[in-house]
Amino acid sequence: MKSYPITKSRRVRSTPFTSRIEKQGVTAYTVYNHMLLPAAFGSIEDSCEHLKKDVQVWDVAAERQVEIFGEDAANLVQLMTCRDLSKSKIGRCYYCPIIDDNGNLVNDPVILKLAENRWWISIADSDVIFFAKGLAAGNNFKVEIFEPNVDIIAIQGPKSFALMEKVFGKKIIELKFFGFDYFDFKGTKHLIARSGWSKQGGFEIYIENTESGLDLYDYFFEIGKEFNLKPGCPNLIERIESGLLSYGNDFDNNDNPFQCGFEKYVNLDSEVTFLGKEKLKKIKKEGIKRKLMGVHLETDKISLTKSLKITDNEGNLMGELRSACYSPHFKEVIGIAMINEPYCKSSVKGKLKIDGNSVSVKVCDLPFI
Amino acid sequence: MKSYPITKSRRVRSTPFTSRIEKQGVTAYTVYNHMLLPAAFGSIEDSCEHLKKDVQVWDVAAERQVEIFGEDAANLVQLMTCRDLSKSKIGRCYYCPIIDDNGNLVNDPVILKLAENRWWISIADSDVIFFAKGLAAGNNFKVEIFEPNVDIIAIQGPKSFALMEKVFGKKIIELKFFGFDYFDFKGTKHLIARSGWSKQGGFEIYIENTESGLDLYDYFFEIGKEFNLKPGCPNLIERIESGLLSYGNDFDNNDNPFQCGFEKYVNLDSEVTFLGKEKLKKIKKEGIKRKLMGVHLETDKISLTKSLKITDNEGNLMGELRSACYSPHFKEVIGIAMINEPYCKSSVKGKLKIDGNSVSVKVCDLPFI
Numbered sequence: 243m244k245s246y247p248i249t250k251s252r253r254v255r256s257t258p259f260t261s262r263i264e265k266q267g268v269t270a271y272t273v274y275n276h277m278l279l280p281a282a283f284g285s286i287e288d289s290c291e292h293l294k295k296d297v298q299v300w301d302v303a304a305e306r307q308v309e310i311f312g313e314d315a316a317n318l319v320q321l322m323t324c325r326d327l328s329k330s331k332i333g334r335c336y337y338c339p340i341i342d343d344n345g346n347l348v349n350d351p352v353i354l355k356l357a358e359n360r361w362w363i364s365i366a367d368s369d370v371i372f373f374a375k376g377l378a379a380g381n382n383f384k385v386e387i388f389e390p391n392v393d394i395i396a397i398q399g400p401k402s403f404a405l406m407e408k409v410f411g412k413k414i415i416e417l418k419f420f421g422f423d424y425f426d427f428k429g430t431k432h433l434i435a436r437s438g439w440s441k442q443g444g445f446e447i448y449i450e451n452t453e454s455g456l457d458l459y460d461y462f463f464e465i466g467k468e469f470n471l472k473p474g475c476p477n478l479i480e481r482i483e484s485g486l487l488s489y490g491n492d493f494d495n496n497d498n499p500f501q502c503g504f505e506k507y508v509n510l511d512s513e514v515t516f517l518g519k520e521k522l523k524k525i526k527k528e529g530i531k532r533k534l535m536g537v538h539l540e541t542d543k544i545s546l547t548k549s550l551k552i553t554d555n556e557g558n559l560m561g562e563l564r565s566a567c568y569s570p571h572f573k574e575v576i577g578i579a580m581i582n583e584p585y586c587k588s589s590v591k592g593k594l595k596i597d598g599n600s601v602s603v604k605v606c607d608l609p610f611i
Numbered sequence: 612m613k614s615y616p617i618t619k620s621r622r623v624r625s626t627p628f629t630s631r632i633e634k635q636g637v638t639a640y641t642v643y644n645h646m647l648l649p650a651a652f653g654s655i656e657d658s659c660e661h662l663k664k665d666v667q668v669w670d671v672a673a674e675r676q677v678e679i680f681g682e683d684a685a686n687l688v689q690l691m692t693c694r695d696l697s698k699s700k701i702g703r704c705y706y707c708p709i710i711d712d713n714g715n716l717v718n719d720p721v722i723l724k725l726a727e728n729r730w731w732i733s734i735a736d737s738d739v740i741f742f743a744k745g746l747a748a749g750n751n752f753k754v755e756i757f758e759p760n761v762d763i764i765a766i767q768g769p770k771s772f773a774l775m776e777k778v779f780g781k782k783i784i785e786l787k788f789f790g791f792d793y794f795d796f797k798g799t800k801h802l803i804a805r806s807g808w809s810k811q812g813g814f815e816i817y818i819e820n821t822e823s824g825l826d827l828y829d830y831f832f833e834i835g836k837e838f839n840l841k842p843g844c845p846n847l848i849e850r851i852e853s854g855l856l857s858y859g860n861d862f863d864n865n866d867n868p869f870q871c872g873f874e875k876y877v878n879l880d881s882e883v884t885f886l887g888k889e890k891l892k893k894i895k896k897e898g899i900k901r902k903l904m905g906v907h908l909e910t911d912k913i914s915l916t917k918s919l920k921i922t923d924n925e926g927n928l929m930g931e932l933r934s935a936c937y938s939p940h941f942k943e944v945i946g947i948a949m950i951n952e953p954y955c956k957s958s959v960k961g962k963l964k965i966d967g968n969s970v971s972v973k974v975c976d977l978p979f980i
Contacts, residue, residue: 251916252917269616373741
């Protein structure tokens with residue numbers, strides 16, 4: 243498939259690390275939150291294997307923060323998500339579907355509670371800042387809403403723990419999953435969370451002091467050889483195998499949280515007020531008509547650039563394939579698809595067309611691994 | 612400068628015309644509203660010259676629509692913009708800065724009034740849909756807000772009138788600037804506006820019937836030879852020369868409309884209620900401290916990938932260059948820069964560094980031509 247260069251501009255923002263990853267061999271970009279997000283360093287198969295075995299540093303500055311600060315901050319944050327945050331704690335991260343008035347998804351960020359009146363919404367690819375600003379203005383909330391100067395680098399992979407311990411000491415290993423705290427690097431404090439967009443373990447460093455962050459980035463590569471540290475990026479194969487969903491790819495503002503398997507983050511019986519609550523109750527009562535499922539495809543290659551229709555053997559529409567990759571682990575193509583009733587159950591078979599060829603599809607549960 | 616391929620996916624949406632423009636020789640993309648926007652068909656200098664002389668068809672489906680429909684539609688639309696729409700007419704387009712609670716810009720769309728209770732916001736690159744949804748929910752407005760299935764193709768250039776007359780007949784030539792109406796193509800009605808993101812004249816076709824739109828696209832190229840019709844895209848050189856500003860490049864949510872030269876669209880003395888009105892009154896009273904200006908650079912090449920600092924000859928910060936290109940017309944590089952007081956007036960001189968070389972800068976008024 244022919245590839246096309248991306249035209250850079252101020253609108254498609256570079257990150258503080260862009261010049262570094264270009265020296266280190268980034269080979270493709272995507273755009274995420276109006277910013278460059280590295281999409282490959284050579285073969286994504288090789289990169290996936292390395293991520294599962296060793297450790298990588300990722301420039302994921304494109305995971306932008308929306309800071310909500312002020313008297314009504316907690317109210318506004320709660321209004322935006324169907325997850326009950328009434329018992330949330332300072333120093334913890336929460337995966338929170340953001341929901342609109344129709345009960346549909348706006349984003350699926352990780353929300354960090356920095357203080358009772360100060361939160362960071364670490365967003366997937368949509369402008370949550372304007373949703374927050376609209377809601378705050380409409381409700382006369384006393385809050386300030388802005389994008390702080392924060393650029394994330396992620397340290398991912400099984401050896402991330404050893405690497406991080408070498409830099410930040412033993413204390414960082416004690417950080418619990420989805421906990422965060424401040425850690426010192428050469429006299430500068432950095433907010434570090436045990437989190438990241440892979441299932442291989444790791445950390446995300448929320449860099450506010452850019453200069454120190456660049457220093458830290460370079461320092462990782464100075465001392466990282468013993469861990470076989472390499473630059474990397476969110477890996478399509480690893481994230482599909484692990485069932486990590488992607489806003490815009492697997493679901494969007496036309497889908498609701500029940501269709502996406504987010505039931506455990508939808509707290510309809512709670513006391514808290516959030517947008518779309520009544521709508522979600524109605525959706526739950528009536529039941530959903532389609533659901534995100536895994537699919538196995540009987541083929542050994544795919545380069546999915548948009549969704550593809552899946553049909554049953556009589557040609558009836560079963561759903562659409564939204565993400566896919568060749569998985570070296572499964573030795574076939576796997577994908578994530580929105581599958582309609584009555585097809586959305588494990589082992590149902592169908593087909594789709596790739597470059598004019600018919601390929602067999604088998605539905606399965608998520609996650610794959 | 613090394614170029615990097617863009618990784619396509621469902622999240623970075625293709626348009627109905629993507630496969631066509633790829634056959635026709637598109638050579639670079641950017642991403643705009645989570646969608647592919649062609650950025651070049653070979654040399655942008657050649658393309659600029661052609662656009663000024665003949666006629667081009669552009670795939671600008673990335674100019675997405677936000678439809679506001681229902682009882683409170685007009686109130687919501689007015690709440691979002693500082694332009695007084697109380698005397699707006701059905702069948703007209705309005706260039707409207709969208710303003711947040713702080714008086715800063717959220718977007719600078721063209722708004723189409725389809726009916727008293729039905730509007731399309733034809734957006735620049737930010738998710739206005741979530742701003743509208745937040746405001747509507749917060750204000751309990753009775754509206755439906757969604758992205759309709761509309762993909763725009765633009766017909767731009769001096770020969771666009773002859774081309775469009777050949778397809779749609781004499782009536783289309785009578786359409787006034789920023790007027791729109793419905794025109795028939797082989798039995799399908801298409802909304803067509805006399806508008807577009809160039810100063811070379813032309814039309815934008817808002818395609819709701821995708822099949823007919825694809826037919827129409829192909830038909831243009833079937834009959835377009837006599838007008839020397841070519842595929843094209845918004846042209847960096849033409850738009851800078853003409854002073855057409857770009858949200859995300861020249862200004863963003865950190866800038867207010869007075870800083871961007873939008874005074875004529877800020878109706879502070881009107882009776883209408885809009886967000887940020889009091890804040891804008893305050894900003895106007897206090898005066899602005901920086902302003903978008905043109906700049907001439909004493910160099911014959913640039914490839915701007917992010918903003919660059921401009922300093923005076925003593926090294927004091929004058930502002931930042933946000934967009935730039937080599938203009939064959941001026942035979943030097945021209946650009947758009949946010950210039951601080953007291954430097955933001957014509958003929959002030961400064962300098963900036965490009966690839967380690969110092970280049971002289973001269974401030975001028977916008978537009979260039």
